[in-house]
Amino acid sequence: MRPLTLRRLFLQCLVLVLILFVVVVIAIKFGAVPVSLYALGRDVLRVLFGRSSQISSDYGLIVWNIRWPRILLGIIVGASLSVAGTSFQALLRNPLADPYVLGVSSGAALGAILALIAEPFLALSPALSALLTPMGAFVGAAATIAAVYFLGRREGQIDSTTLLLGGVITASFLSAIIMFLMTTVTSGNTRGMAFWLMGNLSTSFQKSVYWFLGIGFFLAAGAIYTTATDLNLLLAGEKEAMHLGVDVPRVRLVVYIAASLLTGLAVSVSGAVGYVGLIVPHIMRLVFGSDHRTLLPTAALGGAIAVVFADTVARTVVAPSELAVGAVTAIVGAPLFIYLLRKGAS
Amino acid sequence: MSSGSALARTPGEPARSGADVRLSVEQVSYAYSANPSQAPLFTLEATSFQAKPGEIVAILGPNASGKSTLLQLIAGALAPLSGRILLDGFVTHSLTPKTRAQRIAVVQQESRLLFPARAWEFVLQGRHAHRRALRFESEDDIIIARNALAQVGAADLSDRWMDQISGGEKQRVILARALAQQPLLLLLDEPTLHLDIAAQVDLLHSLRRLAAENRYTVVVVTHELNLAAEYADQVVLMQRGRCLRVGSPATIYQRELLEQVFQTPLTVELGSSGRPHVTVLSER
Numbered sequence: 001m002r003p004l005t006l007r008r009l010f011l012q013c014l015v016l017v018l019i020l021f022v023v024v025v026i027a028i029k030f031g032a033v034p035v036s037l038y039a040l041g042r043d044v045l046r047v048l049f050g051r052s053s054q055i056s057s058d059y060g061l062i063v064w065n066i067r068w069p070r071i072l073l074g075i076i077v078g079a080s081l082s083v084a085g086t087s088f089q090a091l092l093r094n095p096l097a098d099p100y101v102l103g104v105s106s107g108a109a110l111g112a113i114l115a116l117i118a119e120p121f122l123a124l125s126p127a128l129s130a131l132l133t134p135m136g137a138f139v140g141a142a143a144t145i146a147a148v149y150f151l152g153r154r155e156g157q158i159d160s161t162t163l164l165l166g167g168v169i170t171a172s173f174l175s176a177i178i179m180f181l182m183t184t185v186t187s188g189n190t191r192g193m194a195f196w197l198m199g200n201l202s203t204s205f206q207k208s209v210y211w212f213l214g215i216g217f218f219l220a221a222g223a224i225y226t227t228a229t230d231l232n233l234l235l236a237g238e239k240e241a242m243h244l245g246v247d248v249p250r251v252r253l254v255v256y257i258a259a260s261l262l263t264g265l266a267v268s269v270s271g272a273v274g275y276v277g278l279i280v281p282h283i284m285r286l287v288f289g290s291d292h293r294t295l296l297p298t299a300a301l302g303g304a305i306a307v308v309f310a311d312t313v314a315r316t317v318v319a320p321s322e323l324a325v326g327a328v329t330a331i332v333g334a335p336l337f338i339y340l341l342r343k344g345a346s
Numbered sequence: 347m348s349s350g351s352a353l354a355r356t357p358g359e360p361a362r363s364g365a366d367v368r369l370s371v372e373q374v375s376y377a378y379s380a381n382p383s384q385a386p387l388f389t390l391e392a393t394s395f396q397a398k399p400g401e402i403v404a405i406l407g408p409n410a411s412g413k414s415t416l417l418q419l420i421a422g423a424l425a426p427l428s429g430r431i432l433l434d435g436f437v438t439h440s441l442t443p444k445t446r447a448q449r450i451a452v453v454q455q456e457s458r459l460l461f462p463a464r465a466w467e468f469v470l471q472g473r474h475a476h477r478r479a480l481r482f483e484s485e486d487d488i489i490i491a492r493n494a495l496a497q498v499g500a501a502d503l504s505d506r507w508m509d510q511i512s513g514g515e516k517q518r519v520i521l522a523r524a525l526a527q528q529p530l531l532l533l534l535d536e537p538t539l540h541l542d543i544a545a546q547v548d549l550l551h552s553l554r555r556l557a558a559e560n561r562y563t564v565v566v567v568t569h570e571l572n573l574a575a576e577y578a579d580q581v582v583l584m585q586r587g588r589c590l591r592v593g594s595p596a597t598i599y600q601r602e603l604l605e606q607v608f609q610t611p612l613t614v615e616l617g618s619s620g621r622p623h624v625t626v627l628s629e630r
Contacts, residue, residue, distance in 0.1 A: 001466040001492065001504060003483040093460055226479055233471055235460045242423060243454075244527070245447030245475030290461035293482075 004291055012288055016301035020075070023305050027071050027312040032320050033062055069210070073201050073269060074311045074325070075304040076213045078276055080266040082303025083221045085277015086295055087259035090231040091252065092149070094160050095282070096340055098333075099263040100274030102163075103170030104144045108267035109196040110174050110181075111140020117185050130209065134216070138264030144170060145260055164341075199273035199326030201311050209269070216265050220258040221300060227251045228292040235290075273307065273326040275333020280306050282340065368563045369397040369531055373429035374419055376412075390415050392429060393589035395582055399530075399561040402553060404574035406598075407584030408608055413567040414535055416584070420565060421533055422446050433531055447475035451524035453534040465503045465511070465519045469494055472526030494525040497559075498552055514545030521552070525560075532556075534566040538573065546570065550577040571608075571624040575599060575617075583607060595622055 029035050039059060081099055088097040088104070099105045115136025119129055148170050152163025175197055182193040195203070224231075230251045233241040242248050266273070280302040281295060288294045307325065310332075314323040374393050377386035390412040397403045405413045418424045420431055422438035431438045433449060441449070451472070459468075472494070473487040495501045498518040503511060508519065517537060524532055534553075538546040550566075554577050557564045568574055574581055575595040583591045583598050585607045591598050599622035601614045610626055617623035 001470075001488055003466075003470060003488060005482060095460060229474055229477070229479070233474060236471075237458065239423065240452075240454055242443055243421060243447060243450075243452040244471055245444040247443045285461060290463070291467070 004293055009294055009297070012294060013297050013301060016298055016305065020301055020305050020308070023309050023312075024071055024075075027074075027308050028063055028067050030312055030316050031062075031067060032315075035059070035063060035067075066204075069204050070201050070311065071308055072210055073205075073213075074308040076210070076217055077201065077266045077270045077273060078280075078303035078305070078307025079221070079300040080217050080262040080303070081273060081276040082280040082299045082306070083224060083277075083296060084259045084262040084266070086281040086292070086299045087224050087231075087255045087262075088145070088277065089281060090234055090292065091255050091259070092152070092158060092163060093235060093237070094158070094163060096160075096164055096278065096337065097167075098275060098278035098337075099141070099259075099266075100171070100272055100276075101278060101337065102145065102148050102167035103172075103174055104141045104148070104167075104260070104263050105199075105267050105272035105274065106171045106174035106178065106197075107144025107147075108137040108141040108264045109272050110178055111136040111138070111143075111264070112268045113178060113181055113196060114140075117181070130206075130212075134212075134265055134268040136264075137268035138261050141263040141267070142257065142260035144174070145256065194324060195271045197272060197326075198324040198330075199267075199271035200314070200322075200324040201270055201307075202322065203269065205269065213265055213269065216261065220261045220265070221296070223254055223258040225293075225296050227254055228296055231255070231292040232290075271324075271326065273329055275329045275337065276303050276306055278340075279329070279333050279336055282336070366398050367396045368399050368434055369403075369420070369565070370432040371395050371416075371420065371429075372432070374416075374426045374431055375428045376415055376419055376424060377427050378415070388412070388415070389587050390419075391588045393582070394429075395580065395589075395592045397563045397565065397580065399563055400557050401579045402557050402564040402566065402577055403580045403582060404578035405565065405567045405582045405584060406569065406571065406574050408569065410586070411584040412587040413569075413584050415587075416582075416589075417452075417533055417535055417565065417567050420531075421450055421452050423452075444475050447527060449529055450531045450533060451527040451529035453520055453524050453532070453537055455536050455539055459508055463508050465495070465500070465506050465508060465522075466491060468508055468519055469523045469526050472523040475527060490528065491522075491526050494522040495519070497525055497556065498522045513540045514542070514548065517541060517545065517549060518552075521549070525556070530563065532562045532564045534564070536567055536569070538568060538570055546573060553577065571599075571604070575622050575624065576619065599624065 025037070025040070028040060029037060040063065043059065043063065085098045088099065088102065089095055112133050115132045119132055124132065148163065148167045151166030151170065152158050154162050178196055179193060230241065230246045233244050233246050234248070234251065238248050281299045284295055284298045284302050288298050310328040311325040314325045314328045317323060371394055376390040378388045379386040393416060395403065405416055407413050415424070419426050420438065422431070422441060425439045438446065438450065469491040470483055470487060473483065473491065477483070477487065492501070495504055498521050500515065500518040500522055503515055503519060508516065511519070537549055541549065550573050553564055553566065556562060578595060581593065581595050581598045582589060590607065591603070599614050601612065604614065604624065605612055612624055612626045615623050615625070
């Protein structure tokens with residue numbers, strides 16, 4: 001017997017934090033304009049000693065105003081999508097559940113677009129106006145997962161294949177509506193079609209948006225974490241979980257709302273980046289086991305690592321042009337999905 | 347075949363002393379319908395029986411007789427349409443899921459796992475209801491889980507993967523998880539379904555011993571007539587949603603009654619242990 005201890009959980013997370021640090025440094029270093037590690041270290045020290053005026057302005061601009069916000073966005077988006085994927089997998093008892101595959105990301109994207117279209121007509125205060133897009137994305141995500149849940153039921157039970165099929169069809173349907181809206185409604189502030197359908201991290205936001213995203217992530221992921229041991233039992237089935245003392249309706253509601261919120265947050269700032277919620281929890285389960293007390297935090301860190309790394313690849317592989325980060329995650333994620341589907345079927 | 351009009355219904359054994367009764371099922375009924383406006387697809391008519399600590403009650407009957415429904419009602423998972431079920435004076439359905447799991451352990455027909463787990467992880471799940479949210483397993487939890495595995499003779503399986511052990515071994519680990527809940531009431535839904543005969547006898551033998559040692563009240567749903575006769579103190583005989591008789595195996599195991607319930611010719615003899623033994627006769 002080797003039950004989980006706080007010490008082991010801490011060490012596992014520490015390893016991932018170190019990997020994330022390395023990936024962040026790589027992400028800052030590489031790009032259209034290379035940044036030397038020496039210059040980077042020197043500039044960090046200058047900031048720490050209060051001499052930021054000595055930093056050369058173009059370096060400072062590239063590192064702090066272009067690359068760092070994008071990395072921060074990648075960290076939040078990756079962690080959110082990965083925790084959302086882990087939660088959907090437990091909630092739906094399906095290891096292939098992922099916000100993108102289930103169409104939840106498309107639903108969130110549609111909600112966000114509708115909010116952006118409606119915004120000029122609503123005459124809201126600037127603060128409320130900024131909240132409208134993530135709220136729209138959250139409502140879109142929550143509505144879609146509810147719809148897919150009912151589509152995936154057969155004779156009162158969730159059928160794994162029907163659920164995935166329902167998700168894929170929903171995603172395709174919602175994408176078509178997104179294309180229709182983007183083509184017909186030409187509003188100045190709706191970003192591009194490719195942004196919503198594939199996802200990228202190239203949009204920069206005001207400082208307050210990053211705070212909002214960060215706090216939103218910790219609240220939603222924290223709510224899911226309080227149900228970590230319940231989720232372990234829920235994997236054996238709802239009836240069995242109930243007999244073992246899980247308040248199933250409460251856990252389902254908390255996880256459903258929080259996971260929809262995480263998907264909505266991520267999609268409202270990055271579009272529909274796919275497969276992160278599928279690949280990362282799968283790898284973390286192989287490495288650290290399937291206990292959600294470990295899985296949730298390691299998946300969050302792993303998601304951050306994966307998206308920051310994928311975005312670095314997306315920025316550099318065809319430089320000076322740029323790929324969407326969603327294209328990179330899909331190129332890796334889709335074959336893995338097929339592999340897992342076939343492995344599960346045998 | 348007409349309903350059992352020829353059979354007198356005995357509403358539980360009379361004159362049982364109330365003081366040491368642990369489980370009391372009082373005139374409990376239930377109706378299941380796919381849609382509230384439609385006629386019920388299945389009804390369980392008023393059923394009553396009582397059980398003391400250390401007693402094994404077998405719920406016996408053919409398929410679709412309402413055995414599992416009755417078990418779910420006792421577990422508190424379903425709310426009865428009328429009547430009530432008391433465990434040490436508390437209505438089982440009104441307890442919170444957590445309190446209920448501290449007092450009632452349920453062993454289902456099968457436990458499916460989505461991701462691989464080791465036997466000890468599985469047994470520790472039984473401690474969930476005794477742990478506070480976000481707390482890690484304590485020394486006590488580990489000792490209790492280890493004892494539970496030892497009690498069912500599965501201490502050597504502790505580090506094995508659940509999907510790599512035999513059906514009989516798996517059933518013992520599932521039973522160990524139920525014991526780790528430290529319940530007052532142990533409910534089992536056809537626990538012998540996927541087991542070979544040696545494992546079946548082994549399991550019921552363990553149950554007999556555990557009921558005596560730990561003073562559990564055990565309620566087991568089964569259609570294994572002879573295992574029930576051998577190990578049960580009381581038998582609740584069910585047919586098509588009706589509780590026909592409640593009593594000791596000796597009083598329930600009558601040829602005409604069992605033939606009528608199971609719709610097959612059979613003989614009932616008194617075995618060497620003093621308990622009845624049923625042989626099903628081939629009609630051909």
